[in-house]
Amino acid sequence: MKIEAILLILILVFAAPAGAEGEKVLDFDWADLDRPCGVRNDQEEPAPGEVWIEPITGMEFVWIPGGCFMQGTPPTEEGRYPDEGPLHETCLDGFWMSRYEATNAQFRVYDPGHDSQDYKGVSLNGDRQPAVYLSWFEVMEFAWWLTEQHQGEHSFWLPTEAEHEYAARGGTSTARFWGDDPGQACRYANVADLKAKEDFPEWEVHQCMDGFVVNAQVGTFEPNPFGLYDILGNAWEWCQSWNGEYPEGPVNNPTGPAESEHGRVVRGGSWDNLPSGVRCGNRSYATPNFRRYNNGFRLIRLR
Numbered sequence: 001m002k003i004e005a006i007l008l009i010l011i012l013v014f015a016a017p018a019g020a021e022g023e024k025v026l027d028f029d030w031a032d033l034d035r036p037c038g039v040r041n042d043q044e045e046p047a048p049g050e051v052w053i054e055p056i057t058g059m060e061f062v063w064i065p066g067g068c069f070m071q072g073t074p075p076t077e078e079g080r081y082p083d084e085g086p087l088h089e090t091c092l093d094g095f096w097m098s099r100y101e102a103t104n105a106q107f108r109v110y111d112p113g114h115d116s117q118d119y120k121g122v123s124l125n126g127d128r129q130p131a132v133y134l135s136w137f138e139v140m141e142f143a144w145w146l147t148e149q150h151q152g153e154h155s156f157w158l159p160t161e162a163e164h165e166y167a168a169r170g171g172t173s174t175a176r177f178w179g180d181d182p183g184q185a186c187r188y189a190n191v192a193d194l195k196a197k198e199d200f201p202e203w204e205v206h207q208c209m210d211g212f213v214v215n216a217q218v219g220t221f222e223p224n225p226f227g228l229y230d231i232l233g234n235a236w237e238w239c240q241s242w243n244g245e246y247p248e249g250p251v252n253n254p255t256g257p258a259e260s261e262h263g264r265v266v267r268g269g270s271w272d273n274l275p276s277g278v279r280c281g282n283r284s285y286a287t288p289n290f291r292r293y294n295n296g297f298r299l300i301r302l303r
C-alpha cells in the first residue's frame with residue numbers, strides 16, 4: 001500500500017483531536033507504518049539553514065542538508081554505554097526539522113487541555129516551555145493532525161533515531177556538539193547543573209551553572225551548528241524508531257528495527273540528567289505509552 005493511502009486511512013480514523021478528559025484507546029499498530037525519508041523528487045533541495053514557518057502552530061523548521069556521518073560512539077568516549085556501538089556510517093537524505101522542542105502553546109493549538117504537569121510543585125505548563133507528559137501515541141496523533149491540516153502538501157513525523165543523532169551532531173564527532181567537556185554544557189543546554197544540586201544535593205551534575213532546575217523556555221541556550229536549540233538537554237525527545245541494535249555496516253536512511261520489546265527511542269537527555277546522559281550518541285527508549293515530566297518532542301517535515 002502506498003504511504004499516501006495509509007496516511008489517508010489513519011487521518012480518516014484518527015482525525016478527532018484529543019479530548020481533555022479521559023484516556024483514548026488506540027487499537028492499531030504503528031509498527032505497520034514505514035516512514036519515508038527525504039523530500040519529493042520533484043522539489044528543489046532547499047539551501048542549508050533555510051527556514052520555513054508552519055502557519056498553524058508557528059513552529060519554525062530549518063532545513064537539515066543530507067549527508068553521511070559516523071553514527072554511534074567510539075569505545076574511548078567517556079560515559080559511553082555498550083549499545084552505542086559499533087560505530088557505523090549512516091547516510092541520510094535532507095529533512096526539515098523543528099528548530100525548537102514543541103512548546104506547550106504549540107501543542108495546545110491541537111489540544112487546548114494539554115497539561116504538562118509539574119515537577120515537585122514547579123509548573124511545567126509555561127507557554128514556551130516544552131510540551132511534556134505526552135506519550136509517543138499522543139505525539140504521533142499530533143503529527144497526523146498537523147499533516148491533515150496541510151492536506152497532503154506536507155507531512156510531519158518524528159525524526160528517526162539516525163536523523164536525531166545526525167541533527168544533534170551538526171557535523172561534529174565529539175561527545176557533545178560543543179566538544180567533549182560536560183563542564184561546558186551550561187552555555188548550550190539545560191542539564192542537571194549546580195543550580196539543580198542546590199535543590200537536589202544527591203544528584204550527580206555537570207560542574208557548571210545553567211540556572212534552571214526544571215524545563216527552561218525553549219531557545220534559552222546557544223544552538224548547535226545546524227541552528228537547532230536544545231537538541232541536547234531540556235526535554236528528552238521522542239523519535240520515530242523502535243530501539244534496537246545497530247547494524248554492523250554502512251546504511252542509508254535507516255528507520256530502525258521493525259519492532260522492539262524495549263519501545264521507542266528517546267534522545268538528547270534532559271534537565272535532570274548527569275553528563276553521561278547528555279551526549280549526541282546516547283541512546284534511550286521508553287514504551288510508547290510512557291509519559292513523563294522530562295519527555296517531549298520535536299517534529300520533522302517531509303515533502
Ligand SMILES: [Ca+2]
Pocket residue numbers: 190191192193195196210211212213214271
Ligand atoms: Ca539545569
Ligand SMILES: [Ca+2]
Pocket residue numbers: 101230231232233234235236237268269
Ligand atoms: Ca531536548
